[in-house]
Amino acid sequence: MKLSNYAKIFKALSNEQRLKIFMMIYKQCCASEESRGHSEFYIKDKSCCPGKEGIKKAFSKICDCMELSKSTISHHFKELQNAGLISCEREGQMFRCRVNQETVSLIKEFLE
């Protein structure tokens, strides 16, 4: 893979808010109320978004966990997709998304 692609992946993770979104999906969970407006990421509980299929209704859940506008969050989702870090699909009113483990593995291999 080209160096520019790696840079693109790192760029997608370089914004704190976007990284937080990514980690929520990665951990299949949502940040706690206390984490609002803070830089720390807290795992609330794993029951909020169960299953191995990724988060359902991820978009609105993540909106609830953050202090950003919908449009900004939508933009961040697209950046993460664009970098190949996550995949999203709409299932009716559900918004399912998951992390692309292959991309995560690529980063880890890159740093070997």
Added chain:
Amino acid sequence: MKLSNYAKIFKALSNEQRLKIFMMIYKQCCASEESRGHSEFYIKDKSCCPGKEGIKKAFSKICDCMELSKSTISHHFKELQNAGLISCEREGQMFRCRVNQETVSLIKEFLE
């Protein structure tokens, strides 16, 4: 470590030119002539910067491998240091620097 610190590290790697510099130090080697102006990173040979102590005279060597001005490269070095990714020290006219493996490990653990 705070999420903002991880974001900072990823930001340091998010610029293609800076990533190239980082990889030169990481691989303890310089890019080949052919790589000038291209987005690919090529390893030339390991003999140009031997030893485990990091690249000696890294700054000027890297300047020779890239199409950026000295001031820009200096800026990128500082960004990488600031993120904790590399450490540099001047030894007279030598400019020795090495990758902080602990930071690299932190990233890998973060993505576990």
Added chain:
DNA sequence: TTTATTGTTCGATGGTTATAGAATAATAGA
């Protein structure tokens, strides 16, 4: 002490990005 070499700092500039709000589109349910 000069001079040459090497890297840093400063100031300017053009480009990119994060963000919000409004308008729009897509979908589900009544």
Added chain:
DNA sequence: TCTATTATTCTATAACCATCGAACAATAAA
């Protein structure tokens, strides 16, 4: 079909970033 819900796109703006050249600082060699 109409309405409510949900996510996307558009437009604007302020902040940030990459880059350069020039001036400066530090060091080594003459």
